[in-house]
Amino acid sequence: MKLNSLQDLKQVQKKLADAHAQAQAQAAAQAAAARQREAESNLFARAVGVVQRISHPDPVSISPPAPAPVASQRQKDEKAVLRDSLSDEFDASTLLDTDDALSFRRPGIGRDVTHKLRKGDWSIQREIDLHGLRSDEARLALAEFIRLAHRQGLRCLRVVHGKGLGSPGKTPVLKSKVHSWLVQKNQVMAFVQAKPAEGGAGALVVLLKPAD
Template sequence: MSKRAVRDLRDLGALRDELRRAEAAAEAERQRQAAEQARRLREQQAFALAVGPVQPVKGPQRVLHAHQPPPPEPRQRELDEQAALAEALSDEVDVESLLLTDDGLGFRRPAIAPDVLAKLRKGHWAIQRQLDLHGLRRDEARESLAHFIRQAHQQSHRCVRVIHGKGHGSPGKQPVLKAKVQRWLAQRQEVIAFAQASGPQGGAGALIVLLASRQR
């Protein structure tokens, strides 16, 4: 036999061995997969025997609405403006010379007609919002009032009520916030007039405030 024939036989033998090894590996993989499938089946059967027959629970009839993100709000800017407005309201401003006491406590800007105060006391304008300052400390009341007036004016409200109390629960039975609220209101450019409320509207414990028309 020639050397070439011998070499060809050797190559065929090596190829046959390689095919046998590949078949053995494939068979081992098939056996492994079969064993794994059998194990999972045994586990499922064991779980079914332990739990018993079950039925799927019907889910509630729910409608999923698309989420609508809230509109962006300039919260930090509003907080900064509120702080600046509250700090701008001074307790030291003298407004007594501007208060009219001929027919009950009242205040009006020079450009406002005198009969406006009478109309305020008589309820000519409907009260659209009110702020109750009972129980608030001075700084809390000042900040709340600044925010309230600013927001009411932004919402184009013209007539609001500010309840400062009659002072029955204060030391000396004196209305602590009454004079301060008058000073604070007189410093707000949105406020063009205010008058002491009539009896049904709160009497000496409240002020009826008229706000300027908002420029559009």
């Protein structure tokens, strides 16, 4: 390239300077990009600091799961049912009064109690109908009925056992068993045969002791 004048020399120098500046700018941009990539790759390390590998980690102790909550009231109820188990072999016939209408009263309970019970001085608060139940079903149902009624503070109940007309030989088997079961229940103070309008010979009106 032939330089004809000083002006041409200055133009060449300018082009060289521009090329050098452009090369420097490109190199600076590449260096900045490299530093950015390095910074991003080391971001986690800078955030958590120095990390050391654990060569023999200690075993983790896992506590056993907490036991399920105990239904204490259900356990008490189940124990009460076992405690109140009724026997079919108990003979209550000698403890029953068989005057004009069958009745029972605990020792120490006056005849006036059964007299008032028969007259209806206590209002019947709840009843259970044992019709159609097998003997073992009726026994458990009656025991549970008496226990819950006493716990709720009820005093006067009606127990419907039927007259036994549908039993083989028309013998009132369930009726006599209900008498025996009620006598065995400590919560029962007295019971009488229901009035005709309340079931007559097929039901009993039962008086419970006051709840504790």
